[in-house]
Amino acid sequence: MADLTLDHVSKFFDDDGSKVVAVDDASVTIEDGEFLVLVGPSGCGKSTTLRMIAGLETVSEGQIRLGDDRMDNKPPRDRDIAMVFQSYALYPHMSVRGNMRFGLEESTDMADGEIDSLVEETAEMLGIDDLLGRKPGELSGGQQQRVALGRAIVRDPEVFLMDEPLSNLDAKLRSQMRTELQRLQEDLGVTTVYVTHDQTEAMTMGDRIAILNDGELQQVATPLEAYHRPANRFVAGFIGEPSMNFFQMEVHGDTLADDSFTYSLSPESEDAVSGSEHVTLGIRPEDVELVADGSADHTYETTVDVVEPMGNENAVYLDFGDESRFVATVGGMRRVEAGETVYAHIPEDAVHLFDASSGDALKNRSLESVELAEPEPQA
Amino acid sequence: MSVRDDIADQLGVDLEGFDPIRVVLYGTLVGLVAFYLSPLESGLMTALKTEAEFATSPPFVPPTADGFTLEPFSVAIDTLASAILNSIMLAVPATILSALLGSFAAYGLTNFEWRGQLGVVTLFIAGIFIPYQAVLIPLSRLWAIVNTKELLAPILDITLFSVQVPVLGTVELATHPHYASIINLIITHAAYGIPITTLLFRSYYKKLSTEMLEAARLDGASAFTVYRRIVLPLSTPMFAVTLIYQFTQIWNDLLFALVIIPSGSGPAAVATIALNELTGGIIQTFNTQMAGAFVAALPTLLVYILFGDKFAKGVAGEA
Numbered sequence: 001m002a003d004l005t006l007d008h009v010s011k012f013f014d015d016d017g018s019k020v021v022a023v024d025d026a027s028v029t030i031e032d033g034e035f036l037v038l039v040g041p042s043g044c045g046k047s048t049t050l051r052m053i054a055g056l057e058t059v060s061e062g063q064i065r066l067g068d069d070r071m072d073n074k075p076p077r078d079r080d081i082a083m084v085f086q087s088y089a090l091y092p093h094m095s096v097r098g099n100m101r102f103g104l105e106e107s108t109d110m111a112d113g114e115i116d117s118l119v120e121e122t123a124e125m126l127g128i129d130d131l132l133g134r135k136p137g138e139l140s141g142g143q144q145q146r147v148a149l150g151r152a153i154v155r156d157p158e159v160f161l162m163d164e165p166l167s168n169l170d171a172k173l174r175s176q177m178r179t180e181l182q183r184l185q186e187d188l189g190v191t192t193v194y195v196t197h198d199q200t201e202a203m204t205m206g207d208r209i210a211i212l213n214d215g216e217l218q219q220v221a222t223p224l225e226a227y228h229r230p231a232n233r234f235v236a237g238f239i240g241e242p243s244m245n246f247f248q249m250e251v252h253g254d255t256l257a258d259d260s261f262t263y264s265l266s267p268e269s270e271d272a273v274s275g276s277e278h279v280t281l282g283i284r285p286e287d288v289e290l291v292a293d294g295s296a297d298h299t300y301e302t303t304v305d306v307v308e309p310m311g312n313e314n315a316v317y318l319d320f321g322d323e324s325r326f327v328a329t330v331g332g333m334r335r336v337e338a339g340e341t342v343y344a345h346i347p348e349d350a351v352h353l354f355d356a357s358s359g360d361a362l363k364n365r366s367l368e369s370v371e372l373a374e375p376e377p378q379a
Numbered sequence: 380m381s382v383r384d385d386i387a388d389q390l391g392v393d394l395e396g397f398d399p400i401r402v403v404l405y406g407t408l409v410g411l412v413a414f415y416l417s418p419l420e421s422g423l424m425t426a427l428k429t430e431a432e433f434a435t436s437p438p439f440v441p442p443t444a445d446g447f448t449l450e451p452f453s454v455a456i457d458t459l460a461s462a463i464l465n466s467i468m469l470a471v472p473a474t475i476l477s478a479l480l481g482s483f484a485a486y487g488l489t490n491f492e493w494r495g496q497l498g499v500v501t502l503f504i505a506g507i508f509i510p511y512q513a514v515l516i517p518l519s520r521l522w523a524i525v526n527t528k529e530l531l532a533p534i535l536d537i538t539l540f541s542v543q544v545p546v547l548g549t550v551e552l553a554t555h556p557h558y559a560s561i562i563n564l565i566i567t568h569a570a571y572g573i574p575i576t577t578l579l580f581r582s583y584y585k586k587l588s589t590e591m592l593e594a595a596r597l598d599g600a601s602a603f604t605v606y607r608r609i610v611l612p613l614s615t616p617m618f619a620v621t622l623i624y625q626f627t628q629i630w631n632d633l634l635f636a637l638v639i640i641p642s643g644s645g646p647a648a649v650a651t652i653a654l655n656e657l658t659g660g661i662i663q664t665f666n667t668q669m670a671g672a673f674v675a676a677l678p679t680l681l682v683y684i685l686f687g688d689k690f691a692k693g694v695a696g697e698a
Contacts, residue, residue: 056593077599089590093612102608107599155598 002067004030004053004159004191009062009072011048011215022048024215025062033189035182036220037206039196041238045215046195050161053193054083066158077107082152083161086168088144090136096123096147097132103155122154125184142173149181153188160185160192166201178205199239203227211235228367233359236282236352242315245288245326247281248356256281260320261300266348272363278356285315287350287365288328290336294343304340318344426451426669433666451670455657458667459674461646462653467678469561469568469649470629476569478621481576482614486606488577489584490592500581506574511634518567519638528559560640560647567639568629576621583617583693584610619689626682650675 011023023045030036038046051057053064055076064072071079082103090099100119104110110118123129126146136144145165152160166174166181182205185192196202202209203223211218211226211234219231223239230236236244249256249263254270256263256279263281265273273279294301302318305325312332319325328344330336349366421438428436432446442448488500587610595605633651640647657664657671683690 054593054597056596076593076597077601081597083594083597085590085594087588087590089588089594091591091595091609093609102595102600103598106595106604151594151598 003032005065007063010060012060021215026217028210028220030191032191035185035192035207037194037202037209039202039209040212044212046212050163050195054161055079080158081161082155082157084148084152084165086164088148092136095133100151100154118154122150126150141169160190162194164196229364232361233280233354242285242327244282244284249279249281251277260322260324269363273353276355280354280356282352283346285327285329289345290330291343291345299343299345302344304336304338307336307338422669425666428666451666454667455671455674458656459653462648462650466650469564470626473565473568473629474622474625477572477576477625478618481573482580484577485580485584486610489581503574503577515638522563522639527562564639567635572625579621580617616689616693619686620693623682623686623690627679630679
């Protein structure tokens with residue numbers, strides 16, 4: 001068992017003579033037993049990265065190492081990895097048993113009986129032992145998904161690679177499999193790289209998440225770190241649902257201004273933005289408070305445009321009276337009607353500031369007011 | 380009450396669901412079936428008649444009790460037996476070879492990426508459109524230069540073949556030196572069949588899931604193992620298509636056989652050539668000709684029956 005290292009890995013494709021950069025100088029070390037989620041919008045290079053680790057794509061520049069072993073020049077079969085594909089990629093003419101045996105038959109010298117007992121053991125663990133005699137075509141999507149997982153697990157590889165394995169399942173099954181997959185990975189302790197575009201999966205499953213955009217690694221951090229301390233505007237906007245609200249502001253000394261409102265800054269924030277003329281102010285919807293009157297600082301009169309009730313909470317789309325809209329989430333029991341005038345409080349300690357041109361975070365929200373999840377020690 | 384119900388009552392039948400357009404449609408269809416089957420029916424009836432009966436009755440009328448005979452069939456079988464065995468010895472290996480090689484080629488041309496691939500595919504496609512006639516002279520020159528019998532002498536003495544057939548006794552298949560030309564014919568047909576079989580397999584292999592083949596590679600399988608354990612078993616429907624298509628082509632071929640088998644007829648003749656021996660000289664014996672045609676067509680029919688359901692799947696593009 002060893003760490004998986006991506007060392008300045010790049011991938012270029014040749015598109016009729018012009019060079020297309022799919023992955024640009026990505027470096028990350030995935031620790032032994034870690035669950036890393038690669039997340040990003042479609043076309044960001046996350047699948048290409050995974051395929052380079054698998055050996056299905058060549059590495060244009062840089063190295064991939066497992067421990068101290070360089071593996072980017074080895075063929076896929078010698079890399080000791082197992083991959084779960086989005087389409088499951090089961091062999092349709094083989095039974096479930098045949099599908100799960102295949103890898104062991106091809107990559108090891110194990111005796112038939114040994115293979116069979118391993119397959120049966122794994123099938124039992126996944127609850128598919130009664131399906132061993134069936135063909136993939138006779139299974140439901142969820143069952144096929146389990147077989148695909150079983151096929152990877154039974155090989156006991158150094159690294160699991162998963163390419164959006166849950167995206168073909170319906171919503172309910174997906175959340176169920178999400179938990180199960182996480183539990184499995186914890187039990188097996190196998191280093192896992194998991195690709196998804198679904199930020200819920202990214203937030204809930206990974207030990208760490210790596211956010212990619214346009215082939216560039218934006219941030220590698222724990223899910224909460226990425227959520228509360230995003231490295232840049234892209235990460236801030238990508239993680240979280242509904243997305244963070246952004247306002248393009250001009251810096252005037254200790255205040256920020258745009259066409260609709262002005263925002264006064266604390267001395268600390270003023271320091272952070274001192275070098276920039278234009279900044280982006282970001283605020284998460286749940287940090288926007290709807291208050292009764294507009295007398296306090298950082299409180300603005302707004303009109304409710306649309307309310308999206310979700311049961312547990314309401315997403316309230318607010319309007320400064322012109323085109324600039326932003327979202328606030330309030331408790332599900334709170335009644336807000338479209339057309340109503342409300343006062344939105346944008347607390348200073350929850351505000352993120354980003355450089356308008358580079359997008360880099362200048363100041364992230366303060367975490368002092370965030371409650372710790374750890375329970376109080378019992379007296 | 381409508382007019383239709385009135386009529387129904389008077390006739391005492393239920394006309395529910397009766398549709399005049401349907402009657403016309405079925406009438407036309409039955410007519411078309413009769414039209415298309417009539418040559419076959421006439422052929423069969425002719426083959427079951429004596430020559431005298433044939434001369435006095437229209438071809439499609441079944442034979443009378445006096446005019447009925449199975450003799451044309453026994454004559455045809457006697458005359459064609461060894462030629463049909465030759466044809467089987469030709470068509471079976473040539474069909475299997477061209478299907479198998481086409482499948483290999485398609486796998487290499489479709490599921491792998493390499494430089495210059497498209498050029499090779501283009502050559503294969505161009506190969507389909509070369510007419511038989513255009514290659515006749517080079518082909519006969521080639522087989523005049525290559526002495527297959529001598530080339531194969533160290534591994535195979537092809538004059539020694541003889542086959543025991545239960546009904547017909549010993550059939551000396553290969554005591555004639557020209558028998559080597561059957562091997563020439565096998566190679567020619569296999570080669571000529573490869574472009575079309577490759578194209579058929581290629582269109583089929585394009586639809587195979589790339590992820591599945593990648594999964595097999597990650598599972599530790601080599602390119603050839605992926606072919607043997609994944610691609611080949613999944614190609615059964617397409618094999619049915621190519622086997623039927625190639626078998627029919629090769630079995631019915633006359634042109635290559637005439638050119639490559641030097642004596643034209645003789646012990647090495649294939650069924651299509653031997654059919655000519657049933658014409659009966661100056662007086663045309665239509666009954667033996669018809670019986671011969673049926674006997675010669677039987678193997679292709681059998682192949683269709685054996686692989687028919689797989690053929691249908693392959694044509695429909697099911698995996």
